[in-house]
Amino acid sequence: MAEDLMEKIVNLSKRRGIVFPSAEIYGGFRSTYDYGPLGVLMLRNVKNAWWRSMVQLRHDVVGLDASILSTPKIWEASGHLENFTDPLVDCRSCKERWRADQIQGVCPNCGSTDLTEARAFNMMFKTYVGPVEDEASVAYLRPETAQGMFINFKNVLQTTRKKPPFGIAQVGKSFRNEITPGNFVFRTREFEQMEMEYFVPPEEAPKWFEYWYTERLQWYKDLGIRDDLLRLRHHEKEELSHYSAGTVDVEFAFPWGWGELEGIANRTDFDLKAHGAHSGERLEYFDPVTNRPYIPYVIEPAAGATRTMMAFLVASYDEDVIGGEARTVLRLDPRLAPYQVAILPLSKKEPLMKLADEIFDSLSPTFSCDYDDTQSIGRRYRRQDEVGTPSCVTVDFDSLDDNSVTIRDRDSTSQIRVPIAELKSHLVSILGWDAGAC
Numbered sequence: 153m154a155e156d157l158m159e160k161i162v163n164l165s166k167r168r169g170i171v172f173p174s175a176e177i178y179g180g181f182r183s184t185y186d187y188g189p190l191g192v193l194m195l196r197n198v199k200n201a202w203w204r205s206m207v208q209l210r211h212d213v214v215g216l217d218a219s220i221l222s223t224p225k226i227w228e229a230s231g232h233l234e235n236f237t238d239p240l241v242d243c244r245s246c247k248e249r250w251r252a253d254q255i256q257g258v259c260p261n262c263g264s265t266d267l268t269e270a271r272a273f274n275m276m277f278k279t280y281v282g283p284v285e286d287e288a289s290v291a292y293l294r295p296e297t298a299q300g301m302f303i304n305f306k307n308v309l310q311t312t313r314k315k316p317p318f319g320i321a322q323v324g325k326s327f328r329n330e331i332t333p334g335n336f337v338f339r340t341r342e343f344e345q346m347e348m349e350y351f352v353p354p355e356e357a358p359k360w361f362e363y364w365y366t367e368r369l370q371w372y373k374d375l376g377i378r379d380d381l382l383r384l385r386h387h388e389k390e391e392l393s394h395y396s397a398g399t400v401d402v403e404f405a406f407p408w409g410w411g412e413l414e415g416i417a418n419r420t421d422f423d424l425k426a427h428g429a430h431s432g433e434r435l436e437y438f439d440p441v442t443n444r445p446y447i448p449y450v451i452e453p454a455a456g457a458t459r460t461m462m463a464f465l466v467a468s469y470d471e472d473v474i475g476g477e478a479r480t481v482l483r484l485d486p487r488l489a490p491y492q493v494a495i496l497p498l499s500k501k502e503p504l505m506k507l508a509d510e511i512f513d514s515l516s517p518t519f520s521c522d523y524d525d526t527q528s529i530g531r532r533y534r535r536q537d538e539v540g541t542p543s544c545v546t547v548d549f550d551s552l553d554d555n556s557v558t559i560r561d562r563d564s565t566s567q568i569r570v571p572i573a574e575l576k577s578h579l580v581s582i583l584g585w586d587a588g589a590c
C-alpha cells in the first residue's frame with residue numbers, strides 16, 4: 153500500500169512535469185532530480201510560504217543569501233571537517249555500501265552479516281578553486297546554509313541595528329555526499345534548505361526553543377497537512393549533534409514511516425564562539441542596558457524545501473469517484489498549488505479564444521494561471537485536479553452573450569456562474585487570496 157502510494161506519486165510527478173529523474177537521456181544520475189514546469193512552481197510556492205511566514209510577516213527576522221563556495225576555515229571552525237560524518241560500512245559479500253546506523257548489522261541487499269568495521273565518512277563535497285588542484289585550493293560545497301548566517305552576524309547587526317532576539321533567514325541549496333540517498337526526493341545529494349538562526353540572550357534560549365518548535369509545527373498544519381500525519385520528536389541526549397543543547401524534529405508520516413521534515417535546535421553559543429575564536433573577530437552583542445557584551449545563544453529551525461514539497465504531495469494525494477468515474481486529485485492548499493486558476497475555453501473557435509485570452513491576461517498578474525484548450529472539458533478538469541489546481545474558469549459560448557463564466561471547484565466539483573467583471577474578486581475570495589498571498 154505504502155509502496156503503491158509512493159509509486160503513484162513518482163509516476164504522477166514524472167507524467168505531469170513536477171519532478172523528473174535527472175539526465176534520463178544518459179541513463180540517469182544517481183538520485184538526482186530536476187524540477188519540471190509544475191514542480192518549479194510548487195517548490196517556489198513552498199519556499200515563498202516559508203519566507204512569508206519567517207521573514208515578511210515578522211519585524212524581528214531579516215534575510216540573507218550567502219555564497220555556496222567559501223573558505224574551508226568556516227568548516228574547520230564549525231566542526232564539520234571533523235564531525236560531519238556518517239559511519240560507513242562495506243558488505244564483503246556483495247560490495248554494497250551502507251550507513252551502519254541504518255542497517256543493524258545485516259546487508260539490506262544480500263542479507264550477509266559479513267560487514268567491514270564502520271569508518272567515519274565525511275559528507276562534504278570537496279572541490280578545488282582556481283586552476284591548480286592542490287591542498288591550498290581545496291574548498292567545500294556547503295552542507296547547510298546556517299554558517300552563512302553566523303559568519304555574517306556582525307555585518308547584519310551593524311547594517312540593520314537589530315538586537316536580540318532577532319533572526320537571519322536563508323533559503324538555498326546545500327550538498328551532502330549521502331551514502332544512501334533515496335525515497336525519491338526525501339534524501340538527495342543536492343537539495344534545498346530553509347533555515348533561520350534566531351539570536352537570543354542566553355537565559356531566554358529555553359523559552360525561544362519551545363516557541364520555535366511550536367510555531368514550526370503549526371506552519372505545516374496551516375498549509376493543510378492533517379494533525380495525525382505530523383508529530384514532534386525530542387532527541388535523546390546521545391543523539392544530539394556536537395553543537396546542540398536540545399533538538400526537536402518535526403516529523404511527517406511518509407508512506408514508509410515517520411521521517412524528519414525539520415529540526416529545531418538550541419545551538420547555544422557554539423557557532424559564534426567558534427567563529428570568534430577562529431577568525432579573531434568578536435562575534436558578540438553589546439547590551440546597552442547592562443553595559444556589557446555577551447555572545448547570544450541561537451535557536452535554529454532548519455527545514456528542507458525539497459523534502460517538504462514531497463510531504464505536501466504525499467499529504468494532498470487523494471483518489472475519489474466523480475459521476476461514476478475515478479479521479480486523482482491533489483488537495484493542495486491554493487498557496488502551494490502550481491496553478492491557482494486554469495482558464496479553459498470550451499472551443500478553439502473565435503471569438504471565444506480572444507475572450508479566454510483576455511481573461512488570462514486579467515488574472516495572471518494576480519494568480520499563477522494555466523491555459524488549456526485541448527481535448528474535452530471533462531478531461532481538462534481531470535488534468536487540473538491531478539495537479540491540484542483549485543479553480544477552473546470555463547469560458548463557453550454563452551459567455552459571449554451574458555458576459556459570465558463558470559468557476560468550477562476542484563474538491564467539490566461544484567460550479568458557479570459569475571459575471572466576468574466580478575471574476576477576479578470571486579476568485580480572491582474563494583482562494584483566500586490577497587495580493588501578497590504567496
Ligand code: ATP
Pocket residue numbers: 296328330337338339340341342343344345412413414415454455456457458459460
Ligand atoms: P537526516 O537525519 O534526515 O539526514 P539531518 O538531521 O541531517 O537529516 P539537518 O542537518 O537537520 O538534517 O537538515 C535540516 C533539514 O534539511 C532536514 O530536516 C531535511 O528536511 C533537510 N535535509 C537534510 N539532508 C537532506 C537530504 N540529503 N536531502 C533532502 N533534504 C535534506
